[in-house]
Amino acid sequence: MKKMLRFILFMSILGIILLILELLLIQAPNMNVIESLLDTNFEIIEEKNDTIDVIFLGDSLVYSSISPMEIWNEYGYTSFDCAEAAQIIPNAYKYLEFAIKTQHPKIVVMEANVIFRDPNKRDLKYDISYFAKKIAPIRQYHDYWKKYIDFGSKENWVNVNKGFRYIVDIKPSKNKKYMKKTKKYNDIPKENISYLDDIIKLCNENDIKLVLVSLPTQVAWKYKKHNTTDKIAKENNLDFIDFNLLDLGIDWEKETKDSGEHLNLYGAKKVSSYLGKYLKDTKMLIDHREDSKYDDWHKAYKEYSKE
Amino acid sequence: MSYFDPIYIFFAVPILLIIYNLVPKKVRPILLLLFSFGLFIFISKWLTLFLILSIVSIYFIGIFLDKLNKKRDLLIQDNPDNKKEIKEKYKKYKKLVLILGILINVSFLFFFKYLNFFATNTNLLLNLFKINYQLKVAKYIAPIGISFYTLEALSYILDVYNEKIEADKNIIRVSLYLSFFPQIMEGPIARYSDTASDLYAGNKVTYNNFCSGYQRILYGFFKKLLIADRLNFLVSTVFDNYASYSGATAALSVIGYTIMLYMEFSGTMDIVIGTGEFFGIKIPENFRQPFFAKNISEFWTRWHISLGLWFKDYIFYPVSLSKSMKKLTLKARNLMGNRFGPLVSGAIALFAVWFLNGLWHGAGYTFLFYGMYQFILILLGNIFEPTINNICKKIKINRQNKIYRVFQSIKMTFFVFIGELFFRATSVKAGFGMLKKIFTNFHLISTFKSGEFLKIGLDGKDYVVIFIALIVVFIISLLKEKNHNIREEINQKNICIKWIIYYLLILSIIIFGAYGFGYLPVDPIYADF
Amino acid sequence: MERLIEILEELQPDVDFRTTENLIDGRYLDSLTILSLVAEIEEEFGVEIPTVEIIPSNFNSAKSIWALIKRLEE
Numbered sequence: 001m002k003k004m005l006r007f008i009l010f011m012s013i014l015g016i017i018l019l020i021l022e023l024l025l026i027q028a029p030n031m032n033v034i035e036s037l038l039d040t041n042f043e044i045i046e047e048k049n050d051t052i053d054v055i056f057l058g059d060s061l062v063y064s065s066i067s068p069m070e071i072w073n074e075y076g077y078t079s080f081d082c083a084e085a086a087q088i089i090p091n092a093y094k095y096l097e098f099a100i101k102t103q104h105p106k107i108v109v110m111e112a113n114v115i116f117r118d119p120n121k122r123d124l125k126y127d128i129s130y131f132a133k134k135i136a137p138i139r140q141y142h143d144y145w146k147k148y149i150d151f152g153s154k155e156n157w158v159n160v161n162k163g164f165r166y167i168v169d170i171k172p173s174k175n176k177k178y179m180k181k182t183k184k185y186n187d188i189p190k191e192n193i194s195y196l197d198d199i200i201k202l203c204n205e206n207d208i209k210l211v212l213v214s215l216p217t218q219v220a221w222k223y224k225k226h227n228t229t230d231k232i233a234k235e236n237n238l239d240f241i242d243f244n245l246l247d248l249g250i251d252w253e254k255e256t257k258d259s260g261e262h263l264n265l266y267g268a269k270k271v272s273s274y275l276g277k278y279l280k281d282t283k284m285l286i287d288h289r290e291d292s293k294y295d296d297w298h299k300a301y302k303e304y305s306k307e
Numbered sequence: 308m309s310y311f312d313p314i315y316i317f318f319a320v321p322i323l324l325i326i327y328n329l330v331p332k333k334v335r336p337i338l339l340l341l342f343s344f345g346l347f348i349f350i351s352k353w354l355t356l357f358l359i360l361s362i363v364s365i366y367f368i369g370i371f372l373d374k375l376n377k378k379r380d381l382l383i384q385d386n387p388d389n390k391k392e393i394k395e396k397y398k399k400y401k402k403l404v405l406i407l408g409i410l411i412n413v414s415f416l417f418f419f420k421y422l423n424f425f426a427t428n429t430n431l432l433l434n435l436f437k438i439n440y441q442l443k444v445a446k447y448i449a450p451i452g453i454s455f456y457t458l459e460a461l462s463y464i465l466d467v468y469n470e471k472i473e474a475d476k477n478i479i480r481v482s483l484y485l486s487f488f489p490q491i492m493e494g495p496i497a498r499y500s501d502t503a504s505d506l507y508a509g510n511k512v513t514y515n516n517f518c519s520g521y522q523r524i525l526y527g528f529f530k531k532l533l534i535a536d537r538l539n540f541l542v543s544t545v546f547d548n549y550a551s552y553s554g555a556t557a558a559l560s561v562i563g564y565t566i567m568l569y570m571e572f573s574g575t576m577d578i579v580i581g582t583g584e585f586f587g588i589k590i591p592e593n594f595r596q597p598f599f600a601k602n603i604s605e606f607w608t609r610w611h612i613s614l615g616l617w618f619k620d621y622i623f624y625p626v627s628l629s630k631s632m633k634k635l636t637l638k639a640r641n642l643m644g645n646r647f648g649p650l651v652s653g654a655i656a657l658f659a660v661w662f663l664n665g666l667w668h669g670a671g672y673t674f675l676f677y678g679m680y681q682f683i684l685i686l687l688g689n690i691f692e693p694t695i696n697n698i699c700k701k702i703k704i705n706r707q708n709k710i711y712r713v714f715q716s717i718k719m720t721f722f723v724f725i726g727e728l729f730f731r732a733t734s735v736k737a738g739f740g741m742l743k744k745i746f747t748n749f750h751l752i753s754t755f756k757s758g759e760f761l762k763i764g765l766d767g768k769d770y771v772v773i774f775i776a777l778i779v780v781f782i783i784s785l786l787k788e789k790n791h792n793i794r795e796e797i798n799q800k801n802i803c804i805k806w807i808i809y810y811l812l813i814l815s816i817i818i819f820g821a822y823g824f825g826y827l828p829v830d831p832i833y834a835d836f
Numbered sequence: 837m838e839r840l841i842e843i844l845e846e847l848q849p850d851v852d853f854r855t856t857e858n859l860i861d862g863r864y865l866d867s868l869t870i871l872s873l874v875a876e877i878e879e880e881f882g883v884e885i886p887t888v889e890i891i892p893s894n895f896n897s898a899k900s901i902w903a904l905i906k907r908l909e910e
Contacts, residue, residue: 003514014813021818624890628885652871706850707850
């Protein structure tokens with residue numbers, strides 16, 4: 001019993017020390033408070049302030065279908081995949097909120113699958129780590145001790161893939177036909193509607209054009225989802241591009257890495273090229289390829305094309 | 308999945324400890340087995356079947372061998388005159404059974420790890436001779452830790468064969484020996500006599516075991532998170548693209564890789580052994596301050612000890628002391644004298660050991676090259692030992708002198724760096740390319756001025772953290788080398804000092820650890836072997 | 837016993853084999869030296885040392901090596 005008490009005392013003192021340290025770290029100079037409890041790495045923070053034109057929000061479909069480097073090479077627009085596996089809409093909101101602290105994108109493209117994903121149904125591991133982060137947020141920003149000491153900063157390190165996952169594996173799909181037409185609608189979890197409204201509001205407040213897309217997948221997208229998304233887009237006066245109904249000429253025998261669920265690099269090139277053209281047609285963006293401020297992007301493309 | 312996953316070590320394991328203490332003593336080994344299999348299935352899914360096949364095979368082979376031993380002894384008792392004949396006859400039987408057991412287990416290993424390499428090379432040969440036939444090349448994902456548990460399985464049947472141990476009639480104990488959860492990913496390759504009885508004892512987890520287990524585990528976290536994971540980005544960036552960097556940066560990454568490998572592997576062993584301590588199970592040590600060794604041969608008795616011992620006991624001595632080798636030794640001694648004569652059979656056995664050791668790490672030419680490199684270094688060391696001894700005597704250098712010892716260790720470490728360079732290199736050719744760059748294109752000052760050291764994922768503060776953490780590890784190692792039992796000494800201190808040490812350890816891991824935002828998670832290195 | 841010490845001293849001149857009790861654990865005899873030692877012993881004393889007997893506890897001191905030889909002679 002005495003040992004039990006001793007253990008509890010040890011842990012309590014540890015807790016108090018951690019709390020004090022957290023307070024100290026949060027006050028670190030130039031701290032971007034990361035209040036959110038996401039599992040993602042927020043890669044976008046590595047980008048120079050105010051250099052990103054377009055943000056892509058969404059789940060694994062985004063980071064396997066949209067390659068910002070392809071868009072850069074073809075049109076000179078800067079974009080970033082702010083995506084995480086099985087993203088839920090509250091996290092999409094938080095990621096966007098985080099991204100616009102350092103960036104002022106003109107267009108945000110959101111992948112529509114996140115609207116349908118139930119935010120309460122994530123696996124146990126996610127719940128546990130969520131809980132761990134909630135009781136010990138220091139895990140998220142322990143590295144901010146560096147901000148108190150000023151020497152030997154990292155030389156500019158360029159993120160090459162800009163959130164895209166470069167995968168050239170091929171695993172063909174046998175499925176020829178999908179997207180069977182229907183008039184049914186897909187249900188949306190109730191709270192997702194209010195999150196969607198929040199995202200629309202956030203975009204409006206920041207003069208951002210919000211676009212909804214569905215990205216090519218034979219598994220995760222259904223015609224019912226198209227109907228629902230189409231309805232939402234019309235109600236809110238948003239553009240909606242359904243890549244699953246467009247004929248991009250995607251070869252499901254060669255351009256998917258996992259039998260039709262996600263595209264690989266070859267499929268992603270087609271999607272990125274189409275999206276680039278769409279972005280051009282909005283006439284809201286400038287080609288930065290001649291601008292020396294964006295030299296890093298040329299450097300990154302050089303690395304990217306080497307891969 | 309990694310043992311460093313906080314959910315595993317600070318959540319799943321403590322829950323296991325509580326349940327373990329609540330259930331009756333007899334159920335505890337079964338609980339450990341269930342948890343071990345649960346973890347195995349979680350990582351390797353249906354491939355767990357191969358683990359089960361290995362367990363079942365060695366269990367029955369063991370019992371079979373034991374029966375043959377008993378029958379032989381009975382027969383000898385009845386006919387003491389035919390002792391030799393009976394012995395010979397049964398030795399043959401036993402050998403057949405043993406070979407069957409070895410074949411079963413080695414074939415699984417071969418299928419998962421070497422078939423691919425074998426097929427690729429056969430195809431190259433077929434091409435060379437213009438034979439129009441190609442073997443199918445397919446890479447299969449192997450069950451986790453197959454290289455480790457297969458060696459354990461072989462040691463068990465070999466020990467029964469050699470009558471070092473008796474075969475176990477309890478299949479739960481045999482299963483636990485092969486699958487005990489802390490050991491499945493990176494070993495150590497324990498012997499049956501090391502762990503089996505402790506595993507089955509079902510001793511209660513005491514408060515002292517709990518504290519001392521976590522003490523060791525936290526030290527492992529310190530090494531892994533402060534040092535190894537911090538170096539990860541540097542190592543992979545430079546090794547995968549060494550041509551873009553200067554020789555100084557390449558040298559830094561080579562040193563970094565050796566340090567990283569040591570910190571990651573020995574840190575994992577701290578977790579493994581610490582987890583064993585909870586249950587009062589003494590898992591054998593796998594490292595003993597390797598960088599204090601005076602030559603490569605000694606290095607290998609201090610680094611990955613359990614693997615070295617395995618090769619020594621089951622390959623080196625059996626090969627070098629086999630009948631035909633003994634004959635060879637006799638001949639060689641007549642020709643070359645007593646000093647070098649035995650080296651001939653020794654060299655052949657050593658070659659076998661290092662060829663297999665290289666292959667064990669993976670099917671690839673870099674690993675084979677690495678094995679041959681160690682073989683040549685050890686052999687040369689042995690051949691020149693008398694010469695060096697004579698030279699030292701002539702120029703009056705005392706080889707027990709401290710300065711000479713430090714010089715020896717530094718020289719040894721240098722050779723280790725080069726070995727690990729090839730171990731990690733993307734190909735043997737790339738390894739030589741890197742080596743050439745280091746020796747012909749070093750450019751330390753210009754590299755420093757160009758800021759290249761800060762372009763490879765580490766900032767100045769990271770270098771400082773690594774440096775300080777290395778000093779801490781160095782001091783602890785030095786004390787251990789001087790036979791201090793540091794853990795015991797800390798436990799003897801009064802509670803205030805003890806707690807301050809623990810708090811410093813925990814906080815340094817939480818704050819200065821290389822994890823989370825801005826760091827890539829690092830896969831365990833040795834689990835791939 | 838004297839003959840054994842002589843053999844040992846021939847192999848490793850710098851070690852005091854009468855008092856040292858950790859020949860293996862202290863790395864005074866490495867595995868290649870053990871091979872020479874085994875060959876010498878087998879020739880000198882007419883015994884055969886099986887591989888299972890090559891364990892540290894049998895080779896850690898001159899005394900234990902001697903005991904092993906005596907045991908094998910029986």
